[in-house]
Amino acid sequence: MDQARLSARHFLGSVTALRVATLIVLFLAWEAVAASGWLFEGVVPSSFKIGAALWDLLTSGAFYSNIELTLGEAAISVVLGAGAGIAVGLALGRSRFAGTAFEPYLHYLAPTPKIVFLPILLVLFGIGPGSKIAMGTLSCFFPMALSVASGVRQVDPVLLRVGHSFNLGRVAMIRKIYLPALVPPIATGLKLGLGVAIIGCLLAEIKMSNRGLGFLIMQYYSQFRIPYMYAALIVAFAVAALGNALIARFVRLPGR
């Protein structure tokens, strides 16, 4: 084995060691604070208590119906929000007129916290999953629309000319040329959109709801069952991370 590869392996080994050490230090610090009694009892519970609460949650059936609800809301949000985002992005990207006219609105609305729309959504869709899906959809729509609109403008013009030279109609142009050429921006939009869709659904649940993971977190908070609150937070975090990993894995880019 040559020197460069040896040192590369050494480097990776050091990085892993540092990561593990950081986790251990954080864990010990957490335990020290929990044991010290400096903070109100229960604000920083021992990680063993959190672990026990997590185990308790994961072995109780009722917990899963809440996770399923939140995941279902997020999934529907992504389908609706991403679908609408792709359609609007295509329309804005393909027409210079529409793009110039409407895209500034998208740019201003995209970074606005969508939570300000929640009261309207609650009035429109009620306290149940409807308003959560609406929040998630709204959150997912903007990154997808912006990503696709700018992606359309970067489609190699010669590929469009090839399509025209083969006499492709509008639908065939979109199906056979635009959409495949847009796989990278759509993947980016999905990645960003999935994250914010989960955030949107959780936020809406935390604010006002009667079921779901966000509702559970707030319920544990109001009952001051802090280890359970942390356990539910950990699950929410894991769910979001898993979703992103799945998207990164399944959206492959052939030939690129």
Add this chain to the structure above:
Amino acid sequence: MSPAAASALVVDGVTKRFTTPDGALTALEDVSFAVRPGEFLALIGPSGCGKSTLFNIIGGLTGGFEGQVRVDGAPIDGAHRAIGMVFQEESTFPWRTTLDNVAFPLEVAGMGKTERYARAKNLIKLVGLDGFENRYPAELSGGMRQRTALARTLAAEPRILLMDEPFAALDEQTRLLLGDRLLQIQQALKQTTLLITHSIAEAVQLADRVVVMTYRPGRVKRVFDIDLPRPRNSEIVSSAAFGHYVAQIWNDLREEAAKGLDESEAIARRTGQH
């Protein structure tokens, strides 16, 4: 039989004007020529003679011109099934394998998988890419990608193969060898071909006739018959007759190329003074 009816493609009095910020610009003026069935015609001109504009007009991608383009006697309007275009730029679909790139026009025409793959495989063999069916364009060389694009265009079985400097981005040696390949294909299919190029050697190596264009506005300056034996290959470039044709064409083209050079230098000087 009138000469027009005996032609596969007729370009008849085509004039194209553009409006630019500096005023009206005539890119092409009264361009007329005809391509006979099975003929290999090369169209050569200096940069700025409107070659690419003419390519887009004949292919039906550019409208708003005066005159007519006729295929088998019928005027065409827009992209036409009878004309297959090969572009100068990289034009293979990066997300499709060689096989799926070549099968593309058959796929959009609704042909079944088995049949279109069988046809695509034949064309892939014809352009010498067998063994690379399942590679993506990023895994091929520039010359291989251009051959993929050529096979894709041929898959639609166009009456007329229309090419815009398809080898311009490749090195000289690859160009000569791909020229040989193109000649073989053209002769095997008896493919009526119109090649637009700026390379005199390429035009003489490949064509039955060479149309020389003037510098802006682009007009037909002269048409040369290339009376070199067929089947031909790139060895022809070392023959005396080849050299003679190149010299003759250069003699005509030189004046036009010089005008183009003068004008672009004048523009550079003007903009430099601002």
